[in-house]
Amino acid sequence: MIPCIAQEADGNRLLTQMDSGGRNVQPWKIAVIIVSVIIGLALIIGLVTYFLCHYQDRYYSATFLITNVPYDVRYEKQTTEEFRYLSQEIENMMSRVFRGSFLSRKYVRSHVVTLSFVLRQENCILLPCTLKLNKENGDNLLNNFCGIRDEAFSFSGVERITDGQRAQDGEWPWQASIQLDGTHYCGASVISNTWLVTAAHCFKAGRDPRRWTASFGILLRPPKQKKYVRRIIIHEKYNGLVPDHEYDIAVVELASPIEFTSDVHSVCLPEASYVFRDNISCFVTGWGALRNDGPSVNQLRQAEVRIISTAVCNRPQVYAGAITPGMLCAGYLEGQVDACQGDSGGPLVNANSRGIWYLVGIVSWGDECGKPDKPGVYTRVTFYRDWIASKTGV
16 A cells, blocks of 8 residues: 555635725735735645645555466465465565655555466556555455454553453454344354354354344444344254363354445455464454453453463363364463453454464363463364355355
């Protein structure tokens, strides 16, 4: 995105009428009045120009023909490691070019939207095709790309959700609330404009889609958007028996598409083969309780946690072998930082090197909230990636 200077101002003619029947006005006073008005108008125009130049983004869409990289079909899928690597290289190159140019102070960032094989490049034989977009079209282009959020957001700290930071508008735009008879029941993640992914155990209270709705935005009341549910698909092998937490995953089809905005859009799903390393930083979000068995909150909260290896989580003093390949642990063995009741079904996410956010896990179960040696347990999304695709096409 490149903020550019685009400014138009309509001049207003100043009509001065003298009343011949009144006192004569000395010429120097007229000159002072005219100069004062001109200065005032100049200040107003200058202020308008300043705010337009500094607060209105301009977007440019460019198509490049890359001739020195062998084509790979995996480049066409934005969640593959091949797409991530080549996109990173292109974005770094673009940043170096702009940072070294006279536009360095106005350049924000470049983002690769798609990579595809081109048989014929019409009108773009020697030079890149560049198209100037207005802010609305630029925003729409980015909002329809998964896993993007405003780079201005930052969070450092490890408070548990019960005591931690409140989220800001657009900070976690893929977060959804699924509600039973109008009351928040679980979290969910937006994976397309018609599909959510959540935990299967959220539907123990009922599977009739007519009783369920989904809302979006950081507030439960009032939400940014609200949608009816058309269909609920629970994993065929989920049985809901305690302590059996296997196959704790479900997808929800909405009755009408979500309108993607900077505040509401999708998170990226990792490929089934992707490995999230132990001890990497992730974020869990939700409207869950501030204490064990407490009520939900109205404003979305967030907490930073770290992935704990399955070997550690299966130690006798932790979960004693209960963690299976379809699960992962995240949090801290000393406790404190955790999800809680009402956060179930919500997202555990991690940003890759390009700043694109991926869904790592789904809040599933745990021994109360924030207890030592009892970190949160999440449904491992990569383990169920093919199942999600088979049900949703995403």
